[in-house]
Amino acid sequence: MKSDAILKADVLDIIFENKNKLYGAYALRKFYNNRLYKALVAMFGLVIIFISLSFIKKTSHVIFNTGGTICILSAPPKNKILDKKKIEIQKPNAFTKPLPAHSTQALPTNIKIVNKTDVEKIQNFNPNIQISDVDFIGIPDVVAKVNTELTKGLDTLATKPIPKIFVDKETPTEIAEVMPQYPGGMQALRKFLENNLHNPQDLDEGQIIAVKIKFVVGYDGKLKSFEIEEDGGKAFNNEVIRVLKIMPQWIPGKSKGENVSVYNTIPVKFVATE
Template sequence: MKHLEHNQDFRLNEILFEHRNKAYGAYALRTESDRILTKAFFIGVGLLAAVSIIPVAISAFKSTETVIIQDPTPPIMIDVDKPNDPPAEVLPPQTVTPPPPSVRQYDSQVVTPTRNANENDIVEDIPDDAIAGVKNDFTAPPTPQINVPPTVISGPGTVAPPKIAPVAPVEDPNKIVEGTELSKSADFEGGINAFRTKVMNKFDVSAFEMEDVVSTKLTFIVEKDGTISNIKANGKDASFNAEAIRTIKAVKGKWIPGKNKRGESVRSYFSFPISMKFDN
């Protein structure tokens, strides 16, 4: 049957390519299609079988390695010829700190064993409230009693507020005290009349030629150390004012500073009027 089909295809190809170039590739492909398909089928089956067999062959030829895990801990060596360990060293008994004298105690010291030990000194009946000590003392003196006065708890009452001492204001040391803040005004050593006499003796009247009364009022600050500063004159005649200021500076002597209410020396103002009449 297959042979008949092949012959029919062959005749069909002959009819189809009649009077045509049979060397053309399509004619060869249609003629040899069955043979090419069969060959391709067997080649594909062979490649598939080779791919499946290669892993099995590799695993068969691969050598199996045996892993040996070594124990890092060395074996315990027992020396049968070595003598037994010497007995442990016996430590001497530790010193026991004696308790206070008002507490019962018993002798807890370890006695060195001897051949002629006196067993009568061994105490078996130890009170429960006795503590370890250096001797057997079961009759402790009574503990002195401390009388603590009972705390009186009163009901809610008025709690007095704490007393806060007033903070004294810090006074400026350069403050100029005047008026009612002074308990004593500044004064010249020897009195104000002695100062006035010195001013009159120092005043230069030769530069003035007028027949009238000239006056001015001098103000200055008396410092804490008795010196004067910031001298000013408020008269109408500028020449008279200048001569008055020069005279005040030329007067030798020291001032007694003013006092505040606490009796401390302070800076204060002092006023000194000068009035003169020139007769030419």
């Protein structure tokens, strides 16, 4: 390329000088701006079309999806208006006859019982009272019989003994209506343990050995079935069990008024003595 043409030439022309411009790379770079302009115009045109469609009024038909069946509902014609004058309420043709006069009776507001039948001495008498011409015969014997049978039934229920609820005393439970307790309460139990428990081994300063024993307080108050829940070592476990075995009988637990066997747990901690 001549030196005077370089100032007027495009950068692509300088790059592709003496190269094959028909291969495609030159055309892609040369007309890139034109293609970009066309793409932007097309994109904005589609956006405008979609926005315009969203403002178009929908048809008057309403479509509901009823599980596979499409129902199209249309509004009734505006010119068809119901004539209110033609709407008439049909009156029932059935005619109810009034009850006979002798079957009704009006009661006075106040009734007083007098000894004589003289009409002039009766107070608050309502002259509009109509006396029925139908006689009603009472049945006092049947009522008395029913009352007698009811009284006999109540007497029979009263004489029957109430069945006693069975309570299993031998099988221990976790909770009872009245839990077992040591005679004298918790303070007496603590004092008994402190007086009878001894460290079976020498402990280092600050060392703590924890033992937890689960046992059964029988329905007779005796302790049995000792189980180790927290192991502190054979010597310490045996020491706690030894003291529990020499412990006096507890006050047994109760359920439904009967003594029952109940589980209980005692935790003990051994510490070094100074």
